[in-house]
Amino acid sequence: MFQATRWSRWAAAAGLLSLLACGGGHSSPSEPGSMAKTVTVQIVDFAFNPKDVTINPGDTVQWVLNSTTYTHTVTAENGTFNSGMIFNKPGATFSQTFNTAGVTTQYHCMTHWHTNGMQGSVQVGDGAPKPGPGY
Ligand SMILES: [Cu+2]
Numbered sequence: 001m002f003q004a005t006r007w008s009r010w011a012a013a014a015g016l017l018s019l020l021a022c023g024g025g026h027s028s029p030s031e032p033g034s035m036a037k038t039v040t041v042q043i044v045d046f047a048f049n050p051k052d053v054t055i056n057p058g059d060t061v062q063w064v065l066n067s068t069t070y071t072h073t074v075t076a077e078n079g080t081f082n083s084g085m086i087f088n089k090p091g092a093t094f095s096q097t098f099n100t101a102g103v104t105t106q107y108h109c110m111t112h113w114h115t116n117g118m119q120g121s122v123q124v125g126d127g128a129p130k131p132g133p134g135y
Pocket of ligand 1 (some may be wrong): 046113
């Protein structure tokens with residue numbers, strides 16, 4: 001009886017520690033550089049999927065062309081990044097790391113922005129504002 005109680009307390013403590021070790025997931029953004037993740041956004045036909053992503057500071061977004069329609073770009077409207085015409089064959093990738101919490105970056109494809117509304121957003125941290133209409 002005594003042994004079983006000790007063991008279950010130990011198991012509960014170990015479970016709690018393993019949760020804390022991973023930063024608790026999305027509800028509590030981690031420090032930059034610790035437990036940083038890469039989130040993938042697929043480019044399929046004339047759209048980003050998912051269109052909007054929410055990440056923690058220090059995380060990286062990697063866009064991957066998974067389509068035979070091109071040429072696309074990933075171009076930030078605040079000027080912080082621009083892939084150029086890099087998405088010119090299936091499998092092409094572009095990555096950007098976002099370190100500043102509370103910032104939402106709206107981006108688009110220069111080729112298909114006006115014709116297809118090809119745009120998306122990256123929200124960093126839980127307090128980042130929602131993207132504008134259409135993003
Ligand atoms: Cu495009």
